[in-house]
Amino acid sequence: MNPEGxxxxxxxxxxxxxxxxxxxxxxxxxxxxxxxxxxxxxxxxFKAS
Amino acid sequence: xxxxxxxxxxxxNAPLPAPFSPSWIPGLTRTIVSFYLVRFITNDGIEGWSGxxxxxxxxxxxGHTVADLFSWGQDPEDIxxxxxxxxxxxxxxxxxxxxxxxxxxxxxxxxGLPLYKLLGGSDNRLRLYASSGxxxxxxxxxxxxxxxxxxxFDTMKIRVHDWNEKVDIEHISDVATHMQGRMKIAVDCxxxxxxxxxxxxPLWSLDRAKRFADAAADVGLAWVEEPLFxxxxxxxxxxxxxxRVPIAGGGLHVLGYPELKRLTKMRCYNIYQLDAxxxxxxxxxxxxxxxxxxxxxxxxxxxxxxGFGFIINAHVFAASGLRRTWCSNIR
Numbered sequence: 455m456n457p458e459g460x461x462x463x464x465x466x467x468x469x470x471x472x473x474x475x476x477x478x479x480x481x482x483x484x485x486x487x488x489x490x491x492x493x494x495x496x497x498x499x500f501k502a503s
Numbered sequence: 504x505x506x507x508x509x510x511x512x513x514x515x516n517a518p519l520p521a522p523f524s525p526s527w528i529p530g531l532t533r534t535i536v537s538f539y540l541v542r543f544i545t546n547d548g549i550e551g552w553s554g555x556x557x558x559x560x561x562x563x564x565x566g567h568t569v570a571d572l573f574s575w576g577q578d579p580e581d582i583x584x585x586x587x588x589x590x591x592x593x594x595x596x597x598x599x600x601x602x603x604x605x606x607x608x609x610x611x612x613x614x615g616l617p618l619y620k621l622l623g624g625s626d627n628r629l630r631l632y633a634s635s636g637x638x639x640x641x642x643x644x645x646x647x648x649x650x651x652x653x654x655x656f657d658t659m660k661i662r663v664h665d666w667n668e669k670v671d672i673e674h675i676s677d678v679a680t681h682m683q684g685r686m687k688i689a690v691d692c693x694x695x696x697x698x699x700x701x702x703x704x705p706l707w708s709l710d711r712a713k714r715f716a717d718a719a720a721d722v723g724l725a726w727v728e729e730p731l732f733x734x735x736x737x738x739x740x741x742x743x744x745x746x747r748v749p750i751a752g753g754g755l756h757v758l759g760y761p762e763l764k765r766l767t768k769m770r771c772y773n774i775y776q777l778d779a780x781x782x783x784x785x786x787x788x789x790x791x792x793x794x795x796x797x798x799x800x801x802x803x804x805x806x807x808x809x810g811f812g813f814i815i816n817a818h819v820f821a822a823s824g825l826r827r828t829w830c831s832n833i834r
Binding site for chain 2: 457459460461462463464467468470471472473474475476477478479480481482483484485487491492493496497498499500501502503
C-alpha cells in the first residue's frame with residue numbers, strides 16, 4: 455500500500471525523502487488527525503466518559 | 504492530577520489508490536485499508552491516538568473492558584500499570600498492545616516533545632528500506648527494484664511464497680544479481696504466521712529454510728526474514744546458528760518482552776525486528792532494544808499495518824539510538 459492510502463486519516467502522510475524519513479517535531483506522536491477524513495471513512499462504535 | 508477521562512473506539516475503512524495483494528495472505532486482494540482507532544482524552548483535554556489493523560469485527564466487544572481498565576481516572580503516565588492491564592486483556596484472549604502508544608502520545612504532549620525525544624532519542628532522521636508487499640514475477644520485480652533505487656533507496660525487501668523452493672531461490676538470486684553493487688536485497692519469507700483462511704500456503708521445514716539461507720548467503724542478501732514458524736524457537740535458534748546470512752524476525756511475538764527476552768538469550772535471530780503494535784508496546788520494545796545492545800545482536804523496528812504503526816515504530820527506533828536501516832511501507 456502506498457503512504458497516502460496507509461495514512462488515510464492523517465493530515466500529512468508520512469513520506470520519505472530519497473530513502474530517509476525525517477522525524478516529526480510536533481509534540482506527542484507528531485501528527486494531526488484529519489477529522490473530515492475520519493468522519494468520511496470512520497464510524498465510532500464505542501464511547502464512554 | 505491528570506487522568507484519563509474518556510475513550511472512543513472507531514472502525515475506519517479508507518480506500519486504497521490501487522488494489523493490494525499481500526504476499527502473506529494468499530488469495531486476498533485489498534481495496535481498502537481497514538483498522539481500529541482509539542482516542543483517549545484526559546480530564547484536561549489532551550488526546551492520545553493509536554490504530555490497529557482490522558480483519559473483521561473481532562474487537563467490537565472490547566469497549567466496556569477498555570473503559571473499565573484504562574479510563575475512569577487512570578494516570579496516563581503509569582505505563583507499567585497500563586501495560587499490566589493490557590496483559591490482563593491478553594490473558595483473556597485479546598491482545599491489544601496497540602493501545603499503549605496512545606498513552607505515550609498523551610505523555611509526550613504533556614512534555615511538549617516528540618515521543619522519541621521524550622524517550623531519550625536524538626536521531627532526527629531514519630534511513631529506510633523499501634518493502635515490497637506483493638509477490639511478483641522476476642521481470643516485474645526487477646522493474647520495481649530499479650524504480651525504488653531511482654527513488655533513493657539503497658536497500659529493498661522482496662517477498663517469496665511459492666510452493667516450489669526452486670522458484671523462491673531463483674527469484675532472490677536473479678534480483679540480487681541484477682542489483683549487485685547498487686542496492687542491497689533482503690527477503691521476507693512470511694513463515695512466522697500462517698494466514699490460510701482464503702487459500703493454503705507453504706510451510707517451510709528447518710531443512711528448507713537452511714537450503715534457502717545457503718542460497719541467500721551465496722548471493723549476498725542483507726537478511727532473511729521470518730523463514731520459520733514463529734513458535735518454533737528451537738528450530739529458529741538452530742537455523743540462526745547454521746546460517747551465513749543474518750536471520751531476522753520478531754514482529755509478531757505477541758507475548759512481548761518476556762518472550763523476546765527468551766528468544767534473545769536463545770539467539771533465535773540475528774536481527775530482532777519488533778513491531779510495538781503487536782509485541783508489547785513502546786516500552787517493552789525499547790526494553791528489548793536495550794537487551795539486544797547488551798547481548799550484541801541487532802535491533803530494528805518493523806511495521807506494515809497503517810500510518811499509526813509506521814509512526815509509532817519510527818519513534819521506537821529513533822529512541823533506541825541504534826542506527827540500522829529501518830522499515831518503510833513504500834511499495
